[in-house]
Amino acid sequence: METLGGFLKSRRDRVTPAAAGLRTYGTARRVPGLRREELAQLAGVSAGYYTRLEQGQAETASAQVLDALARVLQLDQIETVHLHNLARRAARPGLSEPPPEVLHPRVLALLEALGDATPALVLGRRGDVLAWNRTGHAIFASHLPFEAAFDDEHRPSIPRLFFLDPLTRDLHRNWDELARIHVAYLRLTAGRFPTDARLAALIGELTMRSDEFAALWATGEVADCTVGPMHLRHPTVGALDVTYQVWLQPDSPGHRLEIYTPDDPATADALRILKQQSERH
Template identity: 55%
Template sequence: MDKRPELGDFLRSRRARLRPEDVGLTHYGGRRRVPGLRREELAQLAGVSVAYYTRLEQGQSQNASDAVLDAIARALNLGEDERAYLHGLARPEPAARRRPRPERVRPGVRMMIESFGDVPAMVIGRCTDALAWNPMAHALLAGHLDFDAPDRPADRPNMARLLFLDPHTRELYADWRKKARDAVAYLRLAAGRYPDDPNLTALVGELAMKSPEFAALWSTHPVGDCAYNTREYRHPLVGALTLSEEVMPLPDDRGQRVMVWSAEPGSPSAAALRLLTEVSAETADRPETAPTRR
């Protein structure tokens, strides 16, 4: 993924969302040719020359210092994730020489999520692939898929692909649009972190071609990391649930994260999770419907 046009598009999108009065500049009225801040105004705020900022936005300068990038980030009111994304685009790392190997889950991590029992837990890779899930996470998120699918790198489920292209997953989220924007924001961040990952590039290209909603969201350049959240679900077997979602990076496994879902004790959602445990156990006991498990 070429970072030069990405950098320019990102900077222009962030200039467009700011008005002069938002950043303490005087607006003397009259029609403006561009939405938001002009290049000259942003350069003034960041303390750099207009010519230098223009070269940066056009991808013609790849030696910007941390101080300059931080000044531009402050001028644009960027958040922490957006600031990191800007640094990644402006200071690209050398391209990887080899195709990345399929991601694997360490045995200790697999044992950890299996030990969670009735608490849904799964491991997600840097491209949002489902690398492993325990029975409850499978029942909550993807009971219509083969339980062993994450163990097959060639066709393992991808959570972003499911979100935009799978009707079962789309119906699962009460606020699908919020979930979709969060997913695109993470993929933007991942694209900055892993620009030479062909799997990520292929995923973004596929979703942009097959989902107009993804393409529209991608064009707005949202940037954000996965973090804790509370979401409402409409599960086909147990109905409505409100669950807390915790995301924990695995420092020794580049880009991998553990996700865990929980309900407030004593709540209707906790009762629904217990019911899902019973329903999924009954389903697993039926030979004709049981998912294959190792």
């Protein structure tokens, strides 16, 4: 799992002195971005304190200090939230086995109300499929049993499928774009649930088994994932262009209802075909 110091360093490396309003007078520099003492000065903290903070040797920082660091590091809103999450995690180290994820009845009722015309999935905090409708299953994981999403021991993991399953990779025509988003969102999730041992194990597994995941994780990018394009190459109905939209579930923190709407008439026709095919199985 990521540390506060590791995130601070990765963000410090990407801010040039010029971007921070500093003059370097052409002197050679050993670091790609700001030096620790430069960042500390701009944020209004002592260099010694910031160094201890980055090295994990200081107590967690106050909200005011974190906001000052975020300002100098030019973090966006999501990155700033992640910074605060990591600081809270530093105050309560250690991992524990999380309780089973249980869907709120209202989430299942909403999924059932959608029917099968619109592909939909409900994802847990680690990206496990907690439920899906027939078309959601048909569009993304027809090579897996439909019942797998409802089996606590064998639920499909979207991150594992995305980085470790060749069929899932071939399905996505914009895999590179979506892979970056997947990793950036997983980093945000890791900050929100810092003691989740299963989440830490998932990140470790993907880092060890996928060079591409490891390279993306090393960038330090963090982002939310709420809406965007998805271009598919489906084995049965061919090219599909859909937009994914995420609906957060206040009754189930960490759970996300994702629905996929067609971007063009050809995709709408293909989704109707998938719905008819799924009804026959």
